Amino acid sequence: MRLDLARIRDAVSAIDPAFLRSPQFRSWPLDTALGCSVTLKVETLNPVRSFKGRGTELVVSRLLSERRYPSVVCASAGNLGQALAYSGARRGVPVAVFAAANANPVKVERMRSLGAAVHLEGDDIERPRALAREYARTEGAFLVEDSLDVDTCEGAATIALELLAGPARPDVLVIALGGGALASGVGYVTRQLSPDTRVIAVQPAGAPAMALSWRARAVVNTDAVDTIADGVAGRHPIPEVLDDLLEVLDDVTLVDEDLIKRGMRLLLECAGLVVEPSAALGVAAVLGEPERFAGLDVATVVCGSNVAPADFRTWTAPPGARSERVSSVRGAPGSPTPGRGA
Structure with a gap:
C-alpha cells in the first residue's frame, strides 16, 4: 500500500484552509427519497469547485x-x-x-x-x-500524474479524516471512481479508522475500465467511453493505483446514465446542490440498488460542481422535458476520448 496514515495527517498543514473542513450533513428529504440515512460530504464549496x-x-x-x-x-x-x-x-x-x-x-x-x-x-x-x-x-x-502521484491520493484522503471525525461511523461509504485518487485515499483512511465500514466505489457503465480491472485483479484497458461523467471517464487504469484499490475497496459497482442524471436531480431537489455528473455517482448507486442500502447509514462524497449551466439543465430536466443540448463524452480509437478522469 503506497499511502500512509501519518503522512495523511501531516498533509493537513500543507493544504490551503479553503479546501479543509468542508460541509457534511444529512439531508432529510434525500433520506426519504433513498430509503436510507445519507451523509453528504460536500467538496464543491472551494476555489476550484472540486476535491x-x-x-x-x-x-x-x-x-x-x-x-x-x-x-x-x-x-x-x-x-x-x-x-x-x-x-x-x-x-x-x-x-x-x-x-x-x-x-x-x-x-x-x-x-x-x-x-x-x-x-x-x-x-x-x-x-x-x-x-x-x-x-x-x-x-x-x-x-503531476493524478492518482499515480501519491500526494494526490493522500491529499484526497484528508476528506476521510474529517468525515470520520465524529463518533458515528457510516455503515457504507459510496464513492466515485475514476483514476482512483479519491477512492484509494478515502478508502484507505476508512479502512484504518473505521474498518467495519464497507467501501463501495462507483463508475459509469459507459466508462468501466477500473471496475473491470478491480474485478479481474489485473489492468483491463477499454477501447471506448460513452458517458456524461467526464471527470471519471478513463480507459487505461494505472497498475499502482489498482493495487491500492484492491486493498481498500469492498466492491465496485456500475451505474447507467439515467441513474447519474436522476442522482444529479435528487441532489438539486433534496439538498440544493448543483453538481457535475461524477459527483452524483454515490447517489446513483443507491438509486440503482435500493434494497442493498435500505435502512443503512450511508456516506458519499460530492466531489465536484464544474458543469455548464445548459448541460446541467438538460441532464436534470424531468423526463420528457425539452433539452437544450447534450454534452456527453464519447470516444473510441481515433476519436475524442478522455483518459483517467483528471
Whole structure:
C-alpha cells in the first residue's frame, strides 16, 4: 500500500484552509427519497469547485520545499488542471496544462482564468499525456500524474479524516471512481479508522475500465467511453493505483446514465446542490440498488460542481422535458476520448 496514515495527517498543514473542513450533513428529504440515512460530504464549496485542490496543494507544497523544479505540468480533463493552476498561482509556480481539443469548455476557461497556460490538442487524453511528458522533459517541469502521484491520493484522503471525525461511523461509504485518487485515499483512511465500514466505489457503465480491472485483479484497458461523467471517464487504469484499490475497496459497482442524471436531480431537489455528473455517482448507486442500502447509514462524497449551466439543465430536466443540448463524452480509437478522469 503506497499511502500512509501519518503522512495523511501531516498533509493537513500543507493544504490551503479553503479546501479543509468542508460541509457534511444529512439531508432529510434525500433520506426519504433513498430509503436510507445519507451523509453528504460536500467538496464543491472551494476555489476550484472540486476535491482536487487538496491533492495539488500537497504536491506543490512539497515541490517548493525541494526546490528542484521551476514549474509544473499535467494532462487533465479539467478539474486537476484547475486545482494545479490554483495551487501554483498561490505560490508563484508556473503551471502548464495539456488537454484534449474537446475538453469541457467551462473547465478550460477556469484553468486559464487561474493563470495556467492551457494547450489543447488531440482527440483524447493520450495525446495530451504524451505532450505533458515531453514538456516536462524539455522544460524541466515537474509532471503531476493524478492518482499515480501519491500526494494526490493522500491529499484526497484528508476528506476521510474529517468525515470520520465524529463518533458515528457510516455503515457504507459510496464513492466515485475514476483514476482512483479519491477512492484509494478515502478508502484507505476508512479502512484504518473505521474498518467495519464497507467501501463501495462507483463508475459509469459507459466508462468501466477500473471496475473491470478491480474485478479481474489485473489492468483491463477499454477501447471506448460513452458517458456524461467526464471527470471519471478513463480507459487505461494505472497498475499502482489498482493495487491500492484492491486493498481498500469492498466492491465496485456500475451505474447507467439515467441513474447519474436522476442522482444529479435528487441532489438539486433534496439538498440544493448543483453538481457535475461524477459527483452524483454515490447517489446513483443507491438509486440503482435500493434494497442493498435500505435502512443503512450511508456516506458519499460530492466531489465536484464544474458543469455548464445548459448541460446541467438538460441532464436534470424531468423526463420528457425539452433539452437544450447534450454534452456527453464519447470516444473510441481515433476519436475524442478522455483518459483517467483528471
